[in-house]
Amino acid sequence: MQPENTIPRPGHAYTPRRRTLLKVAGLAGIGTATAAASTARAAAGTKADAAFDVIVIGAGFAGVTAARELQAAGRKTLLLEARDRIGGRTWTTTFQGQMVEMGGTWVDAKQPLIQAEIKRHGVRILEDPAPEKVIFRNSGQFRAFTPEEAFGRQGELFERLVAGSKDAFPQPEQPFLRADLVAELDKLTLRDRLQQMRLTAEEEDWITPVTAVEGGAARGGLADLCQTHALCGYSYMGYLGLNTYRPEGGMTPLLKRMLDSSGAQLKLASPVRSVCDNGSKVTVTTRAGQSYSAAAVVVAIPVNVWKSIQFTPSLPAAHVTATQETMSVTSGQKFMMNVQGDVGRFVAQPPEGHPLLTAVPWAQTTNGLLMAGFSADATLDTGNVAQVQAAVQSLVPEARVTAVKAARWGQEPFSQGAWSWMQQGQMTKLLRAVQQPHGRISFATSDIATGWSGFVEGAIERGIEAAAQASLSVTR
Numbered sequence: 001m002q003p004e005n006t007i008p009r010p011g012h013a014y015t016p017r018r019r020t021l022l023k024v025a026g027l028a029g030i031g032t033a034t035a036a037a038s039t040a041r042a043a044a045g046t047k048a049d050a051a052f053d054v055i056v057i058g059a060g061f062a063g064v065t066a067a068r069e070l071q072a073a074g075r076k077t078l079l080l081e082a083r084d085r086i087g088g089r090t091w092t093t094t095f096q097g098q099m100v101e102m103g104g105t106w107v108d109a110k111q112p113l114i115q116a117e118i119k120r121h122g123v124r125i126l127e128d129p130a131p132e133k134v135i136f137r138n139s140g141q142f143r144a145f146t147p148e149e150a151f152g153r154q155g156e157l158f159e160r161l162v163a164g165s166k167d168a169f170p171q172p173e174q175p176f177l178r179a180d181l182v183a184e185l186d187k188l189t190l191r192d193r194l195q196q197m198r199l200t201a202e203e204e205d206w207i208t209p210v211t212a213v214e215g216g217a218a219r220g221g222l223a224d225l226c227q228t229h230a231l232c233g234y235s236y237m238g239y240l241g242l243n244t245y246r247p248e249g250g251m252t253p254l255l256k257r258m259l260d261s262s263g264a265q266l267k268l269a270s271p272v273r274s275v276c277d278n279g280s281k282v283t284v285t286t287r288a289g290q291s292y293s294a295a296a297v298v299v300a301i302p303v304n305v306w307k308s309i310q311f312t313p314s315l316p317a318a319h320v321t322a323t324q325e326t327m328s329v330t331s332g333q334k335f336m337m338n339v340q341g342d343v344g345r346f347v348a349q350p351p352e353g354h355p356l357l358t359a360v361p362w363a364q365t366t367n368g369l370l371m372a373g374f375s376a377d378a379t380l381d382t383g384n385v386a387q388v389q390a391a392v393q394s395l396v397p398e399a400r401v402t403a404v405k406a407a408r409w410g411q412e413p414f415s416q417g418a419w420s421w422m423q424q425g426q427m428t429k430l431l432r433a434v435q436q437p438h439g440r441i442s443f444a445t446s447d448i449a450t451g452w453s454g455f456v457e458g459a460i461e462r463g464i465e466a467a468a469q470a471s472l473s474v475t476r
């Protein structure tokens with residue numbers, strides 16, 4: 001545990017980009033305290049005859065950020081959330097008397113926007129202790145290795161997997177500076193690249209724990225992993241370190257602080273059924289039949305869920321393709337489990353085809369070792385102790401799983417998927433198009449972030465940008 005938030009404040013390219021964006025949008029004060037908000041609102045004026053300037057749909061990190069930025073710029077904002085909680089794919093809860101995270105958990109020093117929120121709200125950062133051993137499959141057997149040996153072997157293969165990332169992403173937060181090279185990478189799935197590497201069966205076992213996270217090598221796009229590698233300082237160790245630091249108290253309490261400081265009005269348990277833009281205002285109707293209108297709307301729900309809302313006029317072709325193809329891993333699950341037995345603080349990284357993606361220690365309790373498990377196998381019921389125990393025992397025979405708590409994100413109607421990883425071709429063909437507003441409707445979700453797509457950092461980036469887009473709509 002760190003006594004202070006010791007993560008250094010990173011100097012990152014987002015700051016100037018954000019300033020430029022806000023200047024264009026005439027929102028120089030956005031993101032600052034709300035003191036000048038009412039003055040700004042009066043000055044800006046709104047065209048639509050509506051109780052709210054902007055309606056934000058979805059109270060995950062993207063939606064709450066958008067609402068906070070809009071309120072700070074003087075835009076009266078309503079936040080409609082389908083669930084009876086905020087947070088979306090972050091969800092801090094309890095299990096076995098311990099605070100646990102069922103969704104997004106770790107933050108990193110290379111992610112300046114979430115670091116800024118952590119600092120702004122005075123939250124400390126905790127560092128997870130390193131594992132004592134790592135379980136990999138080697139010569140057909142699951143065995144324990146030292147972290148140095150295991151990650152050393154995987155790291156060599158990882159660097160070959162993402163070969164070309166430095167040339168294609170010279171400035172990782174601006175992925176289209178070398179659009180020509182990115183397009184070449186984006187023609188390949190991870191499986192295509194693995195085939196180019198001509199790996200032995202043993203090498204496959206060492207590297208496919210990485211590709212499994214993208215929903216499998218056949219699903220995952222190579223360009224997305226290359227950009228993530230670039231964002232991690234072109235470093236496997238940087239990539240590996242992404243799951244090390246987390247905000248004390250959890251992600252949802254941090255988000256709640258962001259929301260509380262915003263002044264935005266929140267309505268929980270308000271799933272939106274339709275969004276209708278008549279050219280001068282947008283009407284949002286919930287499944288319960290309640291209608292609200294505003295000059296602009298920010299749709300801050302996952303891409304996979306866009307198809308469950310009726311849009312008038314219909315969504316543009318790129319948005320339709322994205323939601324039909326899906327951008328987040330539909331089979332992704334996370335679960336917490338209590339493990340007993342003489343197992344030590346282990347991390348497991350089985351190869352593709354195993355029901356588990358990984359298992360990592362969370363907390364030692366008097367009752368056993370609390371671990372976080374991940375799976376992208378839709379046939380595994382991570383809420384079922386016997387099924388989870390069988391999967392874990394195939395890796396560590398002495399482990400006894402006594403309790404589980406699961407979040408099967410793909411089965412949740414308001415997520416329809418877990419973490420996002422772009423598929424082959426999506427970065428080049430869809431990303432820029434789905435970031436564009438559709439009339440008075442803007443889109444905010446981590447799934448479509450320019451940098452750190454699939455991370456909380458990306459959700460905040462999109463919330464900021466969609467707020468600027470919506471604010472422009474308000475003045476039109």
Ligand SMILES: Cc1cc2nc3c(=O)[nH]c(=O)nc-3n(C[C@H](O)[C@H](O)[C@H](O)COP(=O)(O)OP(=O)(O)OC[C@H]3O[C@@H](n4cnc5c(N)ncnc54)[C@H](O)[C@@H]3O)c2cc1C
Pocket residue numbers: 057058059060061062063080081082083086087088089090102103104105106107270271272273300301302305309332333334409413414415417418419420444445446447453454455456457459
């Ligand atoms: C298991 C798991 C582990 C992860 N680990 C990490 C990690 O360690 N670090 C990291 O940075 N990221 C991680 N991520 C990714 C990160 O959690 C997400 O990228 C981020 O939280 C997405 O935020 P968002 O606001 O874009 O979407 P969401 O969080 O999905 O928010 C969308 C909101 O919209 C609401 N909604 C949906 N439909 C409607 C509707 N019709 N009407 C009204 N509201 C609606 C939802 O209920 C939800 O609250 C993880 C994700 C998962 C699932």
